[in-house]
């Protein structure tokens with residue numbers, strides 16, 4: 169659905185995005201993660217034909233922004249980073265105005281406006297001036313605006329920023345439900361739990377791409393392998409013992425629990441267990457645990473900074 | 476084209492509601508179309524008691540007929556040039572706020588992400604500036620004619636307006652000027668975030684107006700049909716140039732990402 173090849177964007181002195189490449193499949197949810205200033209919004213703006221690239225190529229639904237900008241814009245929906253609304257006209261009129269630029273029939277348009285305003289719980293306040301809306305209400309209105317023409321590809325720049333937990337939950341469920349309609353979702357977010365729950369694949373970027381993978385691929389990286397040992401008594405008693413085992417790369421203890429970062433489990437686990445049991449440690453449980461996206465992300469970013 | 480109409484329809488409502496646009500227009504109309512002509516015409520009798528003025532008039536116009544009539548004719552040529560203030564001012568009040576406010580409120584980016592063509596957006600925004608300019612200028616023209624004719628009729632017993640010169644200024648020179656200032660305002664607003672700076676270019680037009688008044692007072696020339704038509708021709712040549720520049724500068728990338736330049 170989206171192909172990006174060696175894309176670079178320079179603003180006068182800064183290179184915002186450098187040589188990035190990726191492909192996104194139809195109905196995939198692609199989590200796009202990175203620290204502030206990493207180039208996420210810039211990438212979205214290039215993909216949504218708002219700004220041009222300095223070099224490199226991209227296609228959206230097999231068309232190129234240079235030659236088919238209008239077509240591309242007709243099939244994408246964009247939730248911008250700052251959800252601007254015309255403050256002096258009503259919420260309904262805002263949606264009515266923006267949606268009138270798509271070639272969809274008036275009946276469908278009005279139906280969709282109603283559908284999304286109801287879905288986001290704004291229908292009762294539809295005639296209020298958009299300027300009187302709270303931050304989260306504006307965000308929901310902006311989401312409605314991005315959806316009203318049933319886009320094939322949806323670019324979401326921090327969709328749940330500013331939403332209360334209930335609304336955020338609703339929005340996440342909604343994003344997930346878009347899969348059934350084969351909508352492709354490009355999801356920028358700083359909420360890593362959200363990214364890990366929703367994304368089919370994540371892309372971690374900091375000007376350049378650091379990594380593109382599914383969560384389980386990331387978790388099966390050797391350096392992300394962890395085990396948890398529950399002892400019969402305080403885990404701190406065994407710290408010294410564990411530190412002497414070469415296969416253990418990092419130890420964190422909490423009461424009876426120790427979390428260990430290990431190398432290859434098939435080699436290290438038998439050795440660790442044997443050494444602990446031989447030394448008389450009371451091992452109650454020994455479990456594999458999965459690194460969270462947050463742990464993996466922080467690690468990757470730290471690595472990149474170190475380089 | 477439908478899209479340009481949609482934009483025009485929405486924006487014109489906002490213009491009509493915007494006091495910041497109406498107040499200066501009302502003030503200018505009151506000064507230049509009501510107060511000034513009344514003072515010039517009703518007060519001209521007393522000026523003629525002054526020797527120097529009579530000498531000036533005689534020097535300039537030769538000794539033809541009633542000096543009062545000649546003086547009012549001269550005053551009308553001065554007023555003529557003030558007809559250009561509104562067609563210049565209105566677009567430069569409206570166009571910058573319609574572009575820059577959208578940047579400030581972040582409404583422009585979602586708008587640019589719709590299938591709308593930049594040419595349609597440009598057309599919609601230009602009409603929002605030019606249509607009110609034309610309507611207001613024409614109303615102003617009519618007010619001025621009524622005020623001048625009434626005052627002149629009381630004073631001299633005849634109604635001097637409209638003349639061909641006035642019609643040229645109102646329906647040829649003014650719209651051309653509005654067009655140029657609309658384009659210039661849009662060019663500046665595309666690259667700037669400062670509404671006041673962008674609106675400032677409207678006031679630049681005041682300088683040539685002062686120049687013409689000054690030159691007329693100094694006796695260098697008097698506006699006549701030929702001069703006015705030459706003026707129109709020169710401005711007409713500028714039109715396609717500003718249009719081309721506006722189309723070039725008013726593109727998605729420029730409006731969205733060029734924030735630094737101050738006009």
Ligand SMILES: Nc1ncnc2c1ncn2[C@@H]1O[C@H](COP(=O)(O)OP(=O)(O)OP(=O)(O)O)[C@@H](O)[C@H]1O
Nearest residue numbers: 179182184203204205206207208209210211732733
């Ligand atoms: N119009 C612009 N002119 C100059 N530099 C820009 C412009 N837009 C973005 N940049 C720069 O490009 C870099 C990437 O910005 P971008 O907005 O894409 O980051 P981001 O990943 O979206 O960050 P955040 O998480 O804070 O939203 C930043 O260094 C930013 O300063």
Ligand SMILES: [Mg+2]
Nearest residue numbers: 208209249325
């Ligand atoms: Mg961003």
